Amino acid sequence: MIRFDNVSVTYGDAAAPAISGVDLTVPEGELVLLVGPSGVGKSTLLGAVSGLVPHFTGGTLRGRVTVGGRDTRTHKPRELADLVGTVGQDPLAHFVTDTVEDELAYGMESLGLAPEVMRRRVEDTLDLLGLAELRDRPIATLSGGQQQRVAIGSVLTPHPRVLVLDEPTSALDPAAAEEVLAVLQRLVHDLGTTVLMAEHRLERVVQYADQVVLLPGPGVAPVVGEPAEVMAASPVYPPVVGLGRLAGWDPLPLSVRDARRRAPGIRERLAGLSPTRTGPEEGDRGADRASVPDGSSGTDRSSATDRPSGRRTFMPLRGASGGRERGSAQAELPEHLAVTTRLGVRRGRAEALRGVGITVGAGETVALMGRNGAGKSTLLSAFVGMVEPASGSVLVGGLTPHRTSPRELVRQVGLVPQEPRDLLYADTVAAECAAADADAGAEPGSCRALVGELLPGVRDATHPRDLSEGQRLALALAVVLTGRPPLLLLDEPTRGLDYAAKARLVVVLQGLARKGHGIVLATHDVELAAELAHRVVILADGEIVADGPTADVVVSSPAFAPQVAKILAPQPWLTVSEVREALR
Template identity: 80%
Template structure:
């Protein structure tokens, strides 16, 4: 179905090719998973299949890519639209219409399908992806995960022969991800659709794949084969595979079910050992906020001001005092958005040095809570206090000394033309020593040249740059919305290391995440939201082990013992 013949792609002014001498075949009617570290060219490879590379992105394509017999060099993306459906890392870039139902119909209308066919397929897709209740909703009002499902649905309705998906589950909660992957399985098995998918959250998808293509790195030939064979040599691997390699299981398990069948001996070895507890730190003073440099009108100030919904009253009229042991406090908070209570009666206290994971299905209110803590939304009722201030109503130039937000869309924080310029601006905004931001970028994202434009980075690389920009100011309260979206396992491990250092220094970290493995590895405490209400608030081990949806793979494999990560097991052994 898809054939690569000696394919190389080189972008203008790049130091080397993004892809080099690629020669492989993707068979018809299979789900093929593309894996590899961030920045090795996975998105570029996917773009060559849809024709976006080089017709839209620019650069030079050498060799030949054919899809269903069509050469993508001579067929532009619109001439491949009836054969290839594409969903990139950023669903917002795909939307053309304003509402969910219109977006699902748009692709079919462009292809000239009959109205009765369009209506039937829209209804089928709404049901398949759990979008029926959202059919009339404006896309602008949806959560990131809901938008992801709409983007996937919009390419399913034309019934393409090939689906090209870049990080399709990255913004989805575990249950929604399972639903989407089940739909893809059905398309592959029942309709013979070919699915080529790049994904970093391998724990969700590797056991669904028929084949895996590993791109190890620049200048290295791809490794193609059965999932278990490729995972045995892959530098990126899910926890179930890492645990299997640690325990010496052969063949390697790819699913929790397979691993549980082999884990009885391992459970016996661990029976007399207690898993280490990741307990919350004792209350301690929060670090002193860093003053803003210059006139204090940095990029984060601009972000707060641009997203603010209503005029802000004077800061002095709303300031509140909090105890020294609190970084932030939320009391009986309710936030109403578009006549819907996005949050209801939330009470939460955040202490210095504490890392809290906010979890819950898409649309549960996680991003709304972060937006309220950073002053982008006004409480309908209840109170919010951050560093002794009420966020909504405080001058953003003052507030950014207390709280920093990394949003789901990292481009909201990135305005300069190069990585070096972004870092220099971040140092000035935070009144930090020159080179502070660049050192963080190097720690999170080794090997990115100073002259690279942020738009030329992968989604995960852009996120790492945005994280570095916000971390340069070292605010006492750090809010991260889906911080591992687009990050491979190595990049995620580096992020965990940076965040642990900040927590040890007294910073409070709040993560809104669907990444259960991140929560298990990093969070002292987990708060689970459902329909705007807090349904769980407790230590990580207690909160996630008792939840089938939010338990990490190791916990499911070794249950009822409370092991959460491969690192814990390795240390015990």
């Protein structure tokens, strides 16, 4: 169905091709998973299938890509629309209408399908993806995960023979991700649809793949094979594979069920042992294993505003000198960095939060979890004054956020939103870093050092728009981390990050927590929560339904338990690193 013959793609005057020497065949009716570290060309390879590369992105494509016998060099994306459905990493860039139902119908209207056919397919897709209650909602009012499901639904309704998906579950909660993957399985098995998918959260998808294509690095030919064979040598792999490697299992398990069948031996070795977990009140906050730059506790990147489109963004402020004396941040950190009391927030007629009471202490890392639309991003917005409480109160560093000027508030709190482009507006990585240093009052090179940790190998002259979604996120994280705000808020911070980049982020955030900074993560990444969070707070329909130590909360919730916890239950292990440390 899809064939690559010695394909290379080079953008502009880049020193090296984004992908090189790709020979690949994807048979009809298979689900093929594309894996590899961030920035190795996965999105480029997917774009070559849909014709977006090179017709939309520019650059030079050498070799030949055919889909259903059509050459993508001679067929533009609109000439492939009846054959190929594509969902990119950014669903907002995909939408062309205002409401959910209109968006689901748009692709079929473009193909001239009969109204009765369109109506039936829209209803089927609403049911398949759990969108029926959202059919009349404006897309701008949906959460990131809900928008992701609408984007997937809009390419399903025309019934394409090929689906190209770039990080399709990255913004979805675990239950919604399972629903989407179940739909894809049904399309592959029952209708013979061909699915080519890139995904970093391999713990969700690798067990469903018929083949895995590994892109080891830029310019390196892909490795194609059975999932277990490729995972045995892959530099990126899910926790279930990491545990299998540690235990010496052969063949490697790909699912929790397979691993549990193999686990009695490792459970016996772990019997009587307990994981070592350091809480926020323990450990040495003066330790600085992460190279986080010293400097101001404020960053002038992020005053809150609303654009006319209704999207919640953080607009940068340049030149506001809000820094404190170097080295004084720890002494000034209060015990409680943020407190909400019976907080209620309304968005139009909807009650987004109600009765929320939460505290974030110095040195504490809190993971906000819950299904899409539960109120996680709204709570972060309340902490930075982007929404005004309808009832109750919010205090951050003793200030009321929505009544505090942005220049004063950014000394206390920094937010990395779901859309990293909202924080990036310079022409190069070097210019972004220089501006971040100046805004934060940090030493020149501080931000660039962080970028080097989170994003090794990125050149100073690279334009942020030429970075992958995960690379842009890492750059935005470095920009905000340069200011070292006492309270750091991150909305889906691992979206688009591979496992190595996620591990580097964890080291940096752990270093900040040891220094007394509070961190709040709104995330669907259960593995990140298990690795990093001291506490987990689960929201449902705007209310807190669980708040406690990570191990207690996630293990008792099948939806939010990490893979290792499921495999080794009832023993209290959460991560491969805990198991490795115990077995030494």
